[in-house]
Amino acid sequence: xxxxxxxxxxxxxxxxxxxxxxxxxxxxxxxxxxxxxxxxxxxxxxxxxxxxxxxxxxxxxxxxxxxxxxxxxxxxxxxxxxxxxxxxxxxxxxxxxxxxxxxxxxxxxxxxxxxxxxxxxxxxxxxxxxxxxxxxxxxxxxxxxxxxxxxxxxxxxxxxxxxxxxxxxxxxxxxxxxxxxxxxxxxxxxxxxxxxxxxxxxxxxxxxxxxxxxxxxxxxxxxxxxxxxxxxxxxxxxxxxxxxxxxxxxxxxxxxxxxxxxxxxxxxxxxxxxxxxxxxxxxxxxxxxxxxxxxxxxxxxxxxxxxxxxxxxxxxxxxxxxxxxxxxxxxxxxxxxxxxxxxxxxxxxxxxx
Numbered sequence: 001x002x003x004x005x006x007x008x009x010x011x012x013x014x015x016x017x018x019x020x021x022x023x024x025x026x027x028x029x030x031x032x033x034x035x036x037x038x039x040x041x042x043x044x045x046x047x048x049x050x051x052x053x054x055x056x057x058x059x060x061x062x063x064x065x066x067x068x069x070x071x072x073x074x075x076x077x078x079x080x081x082x083x084x085x086x087x088x089x090x091x092x093x094x095x096x097x098x099x100x101x102x103x104x105x106x107x108x109x110x111x112x113x114x115x116x117x118x119x120x121x122x123x124x125x126x127x128x129x130x131x132x133x134x135x136x137x138x139x140x141x142x143x144x145x146x147x148x149x150x151x152x153x154x155x156x157x158x159x160x161x162x163x164x165x166x167x168x169x170x171x172x173x174x175x176x177x178x179x180x181x182x183x184x185x186x187x188x189x190x191x192x193x194x195x196x197x198x199x200x201x202x203x204x205x206x207x208x209x210x211x212x213x214x215x216x217x218x219x220x221x222x223x224x225x226x227x228x229x230x231x232x233x234x235x236x237x238x239x240x241x242x243x244x245x246x247x248x249x250x251x252x253x254x255x256x257x258x259x260x261x262x263x264x265x266x267x268x269x270x271x272x273x274x275x276x277x278x279x280x281x282x283x284x285x286x287x288x289x290x291x292x293x294x295x296x297x298x299x300x301x302x303x304x305x306x307x308x309x310x311x312x313x314x315x316x317x318x319x320x321x322x323x324x325x326x327x328x329x330x331x332x333x334x335x336x337x338x339x340x341x342x343x344x345x346x347x348x349x350x351x352x353x
Contacts, residue, residue, distance in 0.1 A: 002030045002072065003352060006065070006079040006088060008050050010035050013043070016162045016272070017080065023345040024352070032072055034065070044068050048083045058083075062090045069095050076352055080162075081105050082127075089134040100138035101351050104131070104147050105162070106268035106291065111150060112191060114265065128152055141351060143269025146290030157351060160294060161270035163344030164279060166336065167251075177321040180204065180211040183257035183282065185250065185273040186264070188217050188232065189225045193263035193287070196309070198235065200261060203313045205240055211316075214242045214257055216250065254280035258324050259316065262286040263303055270294060270339065278335035281328035283319065285312060295339075299330035 005021050007013040013035045021031040034044040046068070048061045065087050068074065076099045079088040085102035092100055110123045131140060131151045140156040142148045148156040182201060188194045194217075201213040215235070220226040227235070236243045247253055260277035265287060274284060274295045284300035286292040296302045301315045319327075337343065 001076055001352070002032070002074050003076045003078060004032045004034060004044075004068065004072065004074045006046070006077060006084040007033075007035045008048055008081045008083050010038050010043070012080070013038070019165060019341065020163060020345055020348060023341065024349060027349060029349075029352075032068075032074065034068060046087070048087065050081075050083065052083075053086070058086060058090070061087050062094075065091050066094045069098065074098060077101070078348070078352060079103065082108075085134065086130065089130075089138055092137045099352070102134060102138050102140055103159075104140065104142045104151075104269065106143065106266075107147055107150065108267055109191070111267040112265050139351060144291040144294060147267075147269070150290075159344060159347045159351070161275055161339050161344055162272065163341035163348075164272065164275045164335075164339065165341045166279065177258065177324045180208060180259060180316055180319060181257045182211065182213045182259050182261050182316075183216070183253065183277070184213065184261050185216045185253075185277075186262075187223075188215075188219045188227045189223060189266070190227070191225050191264065191266045193261070193265070194227060196263040197261045198238075199309050200263070200312050200316070201240070202238070203309055204316050207313070207317055209240075212240045212242060213261075214244060214253065216244050216247050216253055218246050250276060251280070254282065257282060258328075259283045259285060259300075259319070262292065263312075264292070265289060267291070275335065275339045278331040278339060281332045283324060283327040284331065285316070295334070297330065297334055299327045299334060 003024060005017050007017050013033060021033060025031050034046045036046060036048050038045055046061050046064045049057055077088050078101045079085050080103045088100050088102050110120055110127055128151050131153055135153050135155055140153055141159055142156055143159060143161050145158050184197045186192045204211050219232055235241060254277060260282045262274055268291050270291045274286060277284060278295060284295055288302050288304045293302060303312060
């Protein structure tokens with residue numbers, strides 16, 4: 001079997017898809033990769049936008065994908081995210097014999113419940129329409145069950161995330177237990193929870209002056225949902241805040257913290273940052289959102305719609321060494337049993353076969 005893995009960015013391909021491809025190769029499959037503007041010669045270039053449905057770009061991307069399929073004798077295509085999934089679907093009309101699997105890695109801004117703009121409603125309708133039509137020709141995989149329900153897809157499959165390697169994490173390398181060390185990871189967007197995170201931390205500091213907050217992420221100047229440079233400058237001056245910006249390898253950061261704050265309302269599949277935090281034994285504090293609620297089983301706090309910031313702070317303030325150790329063991333167990341690549345990769349292999 002010869003497989004082509006299709007992504008919409010080189011960084012995501014390297015971080016999340018090539019490790020999966022290497023696993024598939026170890027099982028005897030031949031694997032090729034494709035994305036826009038690759039930085040390696042052995043990865044095939046397919047120009048595409050991250051989100052734009054511009055017809056000319058789609059037609060060009062479809063032509064390029066069809067060309068690659070013929071040249072490499074591809075018989076199975078595995079695509080991740082919306083635009084690659086659209087191209088995968090379009091290519092099914094040119095190469096009807098190929099098996100095709102399209103993975104939904106989250107529904108994004110269009111399915112945020114508070115987003116009630118008319119344009120968003122139209123976008124939501126089009127997404128539902130596309131995936132329902134596509135599911136008649138290609139296999140649809142979602143990374144949490146709510147996404148299939150919201151899209152109205154009855155014949156889809158669920159694989160919880162993209163898989164993260166265990167890397168032989170040892171218990172003695174875990175996070176500190178002597179104080180509350182909060183961690184926020186991600187773009188500094190309000191929908192990702194940066195403002196709620198700050199509010200929680202500031203209220204916690206009033207009763208626990210030893211608490212600290214590490215922030216790993218950057219502002220997005222092109223996104224109106226992002227905090228701006230002035231707000232970031234003010235944030236960095238707050239007592240107890242350690243802003244470290246973008247970090248390529250987060251392992252050392254995770255080991256220096258013991259609580260992940262992820263109060264995001266953005267619709268992701270299963271957030272990779274939570275999976276990585278589970279792997280390192282962090283207590284998880286996150287919203288009751290699709291893809292997030294699947295990561296809480298006695299190892300943290302699920303923020304429900306009627307919960308207040310004071311409720312979250314009360315939970316954090318009660319965390320002591322005993323609770324942190326219990327949560328640590330539970331997080332690592334949940335990672336090993338549900339989200340590690342050892343569990344997830346075989347599920348992708350099964351769908352491809």
